[in-house]
Amino acid sequence: MSLRLVKGHPGIGDDVEGVVLAAADNFSARYDLDRINGVFSRPSHALYGQSYVGRILVLNAAKGGVATAWMLREMQARGLGPSALLLNFANPIMAQGAAFAGLPLIDRFEADITAVLKSGDRVRVSPSTGDVLILDRDVVEP
Amino acid sequence: MLKLDDHEQAMLAGAEGRARQWAMQQLIQVGRFFDAKELVKVSQVHLMADTEALGEEGVRFLEGIAAYPEAERRVRVPTVTDPRGADFTAYRRIKQKEEFVELEKRAADALRALGILMTDTCINYQTILPPVKGEHLAFGDTGSTIYANSVLGARTNFEGGPSALSAALTGRVPRYGFHLDEHRxxxxxxxxxxxxxxxxxxxxxxxxxxxxxxxxxxxxxxxxxxxxxxxxxxxxxxxxxxxxxxxxxxxxxxxxxxxxxxxxxxxxxxxxxxxxxxxxxxxxxSLTPADDTLHVVVFAAPQLSLIELQQLGALLDGRKVHPSVSLIATTSPEIKSAADRLDITRKIDGAGGILLQGVCFYQMHAREIGEANGWRRLMSNSAKLVNILGGYNYETVLGSMEACVESAVAGRIVA
Structure with missing residues (x-):
């Protein structure tokens, strides 16, 4: 039984289940990530040093430049990408990058998604409807 | 509901080849995400496709598009490129790896096969074809986009590489965001x-x-x-x-x-x-360092105009950059030619500086060249550059052009 359903704007990509990595900070693949090692590399980022690989990455807003539009696909191709991206506010670059990479993306939620979801939540993400279902809390992270 | 005209429907159905079909699919996904009701024709495209962003996967994708028959792969509107990841004439001076340069050559070959003009510049609005008020565009660099929208009154969203390429192949973008009066x-x-x-x-x-x-x-x-x-x-x-x-x-x-x-x-x-x-x-x-150690001074992001290069040349003329510090400036190939012709490059070279063309510092695998050259403390007069490089293992310092030059000559940060 799910703990809670959170509604967002219909997004991009296929349904996916996974474990959340969340913070009330913003996101740019070029500005924030060490894409070779799959960790956040900007010292001032709330997720500095943490691995995002295979996670449902939950952050506030898309920031920074245009490079993310290419980078998400390269990250997915090397098996070093997140499994979905949930943002309060995407921008065109995130949408373009998600479409190019086939990476599930939802934004514009009914509540602050970085407060609703916590790292360790197991969720099901359904971009076609904009739904995120919380399936389980406090999952032990792999 | 996103409505398509007959031509757009035909492209989506694959009547004009798989490249344009892929492009229409990309545009539609993004258009629906932002509740666009239709597409809008654009008059020029600015494409960001440096290999640090593309990676091997992105280059392979471009080569796939380039392999289609000519009629299917040629862009439909004038398309120019953003800075690339390597200056083929000078990459050894900053110890860039051959493998990055090879990838860059493959990407450039693929883009040329599409009929794209390799301008390799982020200041196309100053140097190539300045947009006009009300003109709909697909610009693919945040700096070129904000300048075209704000200073020139043209209309574009941030069109990242795959999206700008889709715009180039179809001549269209989804009409949402800054194409619409209400968002302006x-x-x-x-x-x-x-x-x-x-x-x-x-x-x-x-x-x-x-x-x-x-x-x-x-x-x-x-x-x-x-x-x-x-x-x-x-x-x-x-x-x-x-x-x-x-x-x-x-x-x-x-x-x-x-x-x-x-x-x-x-x-x-x-x-x-x-x-x-x-x-x-x-x-x-917030950008003041703990001490005066300095490794590299960079003028880039955006690339320098001819006037900025003239100013930099005047500051460096007859001086010498300290042997423990590197000084790099980047500009477009067109402006580099002008700087060569107008005796500006000589002043920068003569002082021991490096003037690169067709690149920008952060798009040249900044992490790897930093490691190869031992650059950690970086000073620039570009607030954009110091922002980006915070995530690339650099300690960044912002200073005026004069302070940057004085520091480069002194070999340490001087205010």
Missing amino acids: RGTTRFAVEAWLADYSDWGALGAVIGRRMRSYFEVPVIEGIASAPTSDQIKHFGAALASYGSTPLFHMVGVTPEAGRLSDVIDDRAPAISITDADISAYRA
Whole structure:
């Protein structure tokens, strides 16, 4: 039984289940990530040093430049990408990058998604409807 | 509901080949995400496709498009490129790996096969074909986008590489965001009372305002700019604002074309956020290093105009960069040719500086060249550059062009 359903704007990509990595900070693949090692590399980022690989990455807003539009696909191709991206506010670059990479993306939620979801939540993400279902809390992270 | 005309339907159905079909699919996914009702024709495309962003996967994708028959792969509107990841004429001087350069050559070959003009510049609005007010575009660099929207009154969203390529192949983008009048209204008012002299001051102002931006659709309105800035000053302001805020449009009252008066772009009863010299100083202080160690001085992001290069050449003429420090400036191939012809390159070279063409510092695998050259402490007059490189294992310092040159000569950071 799910703990809670959170509604967002219909997004991009296929349904996916996974474990959340969340913070009330913003996101740019070029500005924030060490894409070779799959960790956040900007010292001032709330997720500095943490691995995002295979996670449902939950952050506030898309920031920074245009490079993310290419980078998400390269990250997915090397098996070093997140499994979905949930943002309060995407921008065109995130949408373009998600479409190019086939990476599930939802934004514009009914509540602050970085407060609703916590790292360790197991969720099901359904971009076609904009739904995120919380399936389980406090999952032990792999 | 996103409506398509007959030609667009045909492209989507694959009647004009698989490249245009893929492009239509990309445009439709993004259009639906932003509730676009139709597509809009664009008159030029600015494509960002450096290999640090593309990676091997992205280059393979471009080569796949380039392998289609010529009639299926040629772009439909004039398409120019953003800076690349390597200056083929000078990459050894900064110890770039051959493998990156090889990847860059493959990408360039693929892009040429599509009929794309390899201009390799982020200042195309100064050097190639400045857009016109009301013109719909697909611009693919945050700096070129914010300049075209704000200073020139053209209309574009941030069109990242795959999306700009889709626009080039179809001649269209989804009509949402900054193509629409309703999104071009100002949302947040800033009253500026600050002394803005050097380019880094303008960049700092962009950073201070950009840090306050909460989403892509927030449009800052700036008041209090007493006299019109130069193209290079407002370029640094816009580039920093777009970098810190992910912001594609601003209005500057009395300066930019849609904001003759405050009330043209925002309710003039809206409260104004005050920005003063203290805010600029606090931002600069956040970039003050613990000591005066210096490894590299960079002038880039955006690429330098001919006028900026002339200023840099004059500051370096007859001087010597300290042997423990590297000094790098980047510009477009066209401006590099002009600098060669006008005796500017000689002054930079003569001082031991390196003038690179067709690249920008952060797009040249900045992490790897930093490691190869032992660069950790970096000084620049670009607020955009110091923002980006914070995530690339650099300690960054912002200074005026004069302070950067004095520091490079002294071999340590001097104010």
